[in-house]
Amino acid sequence: MYDQPLPAVSFQAVTKRYGPVTAVDKVSLDIAQGEFFALLGSSGSGKTTLLTLLAGFDKPSEGQVMMSGVSVSDVPPHKRQIGVVFQNYALFPHLTAAENVAYPLKMRGVARSERDQRVRAALGLVNLSDRLDAYPIQLSGGQQQRVALARALVFSPAILLMDEPLGALDRRLRDQMQQELKRIQRELGITVIYVTHDQSEAMAMADRIGIMSDGRLLQVADPQTIYAAPTSHFVARFIGECSILCVKSTEGGWDYDIAGARQALSSPAVGPIDIVVRPENVSLRSPAKEPIEKAFSVPATIQEVIYLGAGWRVALKLSDGQSLLANVMRGDDLAGNLAPGAQVIAQWQPTSVAVLPAEG
Numbered sequence: 001m002y003d004q005p006l007p008a009v010s011f012q013a014v015t016k017r018y019g020p021v022t023a024v025d026k027v028s029l030d031i032a033q034g035e036f037f038a039l040l041g042s043s044g045s046g047k048t049t050l051l052t053l054l055a056g057f058d059k060p061s062e063g064q065v066m067m068s069g070v071s072v073s074d075v076p077p078h079k080r081q082i083g084v085v086f087q088n089y090a091l092f093p094h095l096t097a098a099e100n101v102a103y104p105l106k107m108r109g110v111a112r113s114e115r116d117q118r119v120r121a122a123l124g125l126v127n128l129s130d131r132l133d134a135y136p137i138q139l140s141g142g143q144q145q146r147v148a149l150a151r152a153l154v155f156s157p158a159i160l161l162m163d164e165p166l167g168a169l170d171r172r173l174r175d176q177m178q179q180e181l182k183r184i185q186r187e188l189g190i191t192v193i194y195v196t197h198d199q200s201e202a203m204a205m206a207d208r209i210g211i212m213s214d215g216r217l218l219q220v221a222d223p224q225t226i227y228a229a230p231t232s233h234f235v236a237r238f239i240g241e242c243s244i245l246c247v248k249s250t251e252g253g254w255d256y257d258i259a260g261a262r263q264a265l266s267s268p269a270v271g272p273i274d275i276v277v278r279p280e281n282v283s284l285r286s287p288a289k290e291p292i293e294k295a296f297s298v299p300a301t302i303q304e305v306i307y308l309g310a311g312w313r314v315a316l317k318l319s320d321g322q323s324l325l326a327n328v329m330r331g332d333d334l335a336g337n338l339a340p341g342a343q344v345i346a347q348w349q350p351t352s353v354a355v356l357p358a359e360g
Helices: 047-055 097-107 112-125 141-153 171-188 199-205 223-228 233-238
Strands: 009-018 021-031 036-040 062-067 082-086 159-163 191-196 208-213 216-221 243-250 255-258 261-264 273-277 283-285 296-307 311-318 323-329 343-348 354-357
Touching: 009 047, 021 047, 021 062, 021 216, 036 047, 036 199, 047 082, 047 159, 047 191, 082 141, 097 112, 097 141, 112 141, 141 171, 171 199, 191 199, 199 223, 208 223, 208 233, 216 223, 216 233, 233 243, 233 354, 243 323, 255 273, 261 296, 283 323, 311 343
Parallel strands: 036 191, 036 208, 082 159, 159 191
Antiparallel strands: 009 021, 009 062, 208 216, 243 255, 243 273, 255 261, 273 354, 283 343, 296 311, 296 343, 311 323
16 A cells, blocks of 8 residues: 655644634635645735744744645745745845845855756746846736745745736736746646635636635535535625525425425435525526426526626526526527516536525
């Protein structure tokens, strides 16, 4: 039997308090070697605090921070072999791109000849070989971000921490840098811990995502699982758009009833439940048209229609007063014939919903 490799990072019941405020609350989390892990949450959720505890800029009030099986809670930041990239880049304005990237090596006493070689390699990795002598003011925002990334990678850190690194870039540059970051991470095989409040960023890049709220880690899973099978109302609402419907379980928990329609569950529900329905899983048909086989169907009234280019977002009202969102794409039967007040049948496959204990 082969031994399992030690996690690159392990938070073991870590808590951080600032006076009466608990910023991180008993977080336990293992991050594998070579994993791209995203910490996702709104402002004040505790994700950046967790990053500062790992980087060594602060110490936990309780618990242990481990790197490759060794506690680093008392190890100073410069001895942790961690590269850090922040949103503001923090480049020295009086130094060239090459000099900025060389700075961590200079502080570590690396010889000039080796420094030059490693700086050129690092700037080549981020496609800036032709801007070695440019000062930050002469670089675009995306280029400055690349210099900051090269500086974080030049000393071959074991772990790369990134705190909202793309937040200052426009959408086009963010999309480009997402691809670049994934390419570099794959080439180097480095462990990346990426903090963001942007769900699309996390979904596009991460191997796994950890959702944080009020200092607690609510769910950790791969992007597909987080999206399709959230374990709480908060996670369901935080990742993508959804409708959360209050339903009544029947037949010993094997069915649920909503607005007079009944649908079977794949496994029995215990106690009151809600269901999570994503708008892309909801299709609409005319009441006169035959239903899709095995699909759950419920009558609805169109409240609002929003044109999205590739299709329409339709807000619906069920007969019991609950709201439901649906996507209608070009080519669908009702495309172009949607109007507020129209009566339709909303339908979805039973396997496309997530079941949660009833909120409250």
